[in-house]
Amino acid sequence: MKNIVILISGRGSNMQAIVEAAIPNIRIAAVLSNNENAAGLAWAAERSIATDSLNHKRFSSRLEFDQAMMEKIDAYQPDLVVLAGFMRILTPEFCRHYEGRLINIHPSLLPAFTGLHTHERAIEAGCRIAGCTIHFVTPELDCGPVIAQGAVPVFDDDTADTLAARVLKVEHQLFPQAVADFAAGRLKIIGNRVVRSPSAKLESQLLA
The missing domain is CATH 3.40.50.170 (Formyl transferase, N-terminal domain)
Known part of the structure; x- marks a missing residue:
């Protein structure tokens, strides 16, 4: 069973497509967002998927936000991190941390x-x-x-x-x-x- 963490910023229609595909041998461990009001979070929560958010505007730098988001992601021990409409430019540190298991x-x-x-x-x-x-x-x-x-x-x-x-x-x-x-x-x-x-x-x- 592979753990998948999906990142969104809005309605998350691609996240929904992945969830509804009912892919064998994967577990959608969490849906996370940089927008606490993202419609996709409510959609995922209604389906008993763990959700969380982290407002990037509360951080003094892009790297500080990415490091905090990495901590949240890593709590779910992901085999794959999926960017499904995650409207953030990621730091090199974030990209290297998930090298080979981060797709967009x-x-x-x-x-x-x-x-x-x-x-x-x-x-x-x-x-x-x-x-x-x-x-x-x-x-x-x-x-x-x-x-x-x-x-x-x-x-x-x-x-x-x-x-x-x-x-x-x-x-x-x-x-x-x-x-x-x-x-x-x-x-x-x-x-x-x-x-x-x-x-x-x-x-x-x-x-x-």
């Missing part, structure tokens, strides 16, 4: 459009394809080894909101499978490369 989902086809406002930027750039990327987290923002990507078309009449909704559907399919593959030992990071076993189920894909 980003709403673009990395390395394109790191950072924020990805959908607006994709539309403004005239992209015909957009999507999401699941990757291991390293100290360099949004640059960790790619686990999988899911792509969707960009239509002429798309807005940032309509494109975001289409990409989110793909996120909800790929993220639970990434967690399942990790928990089953079907993927791991070696150096700067993700290695999959022949039995890995997760594949990058194009979905309309």
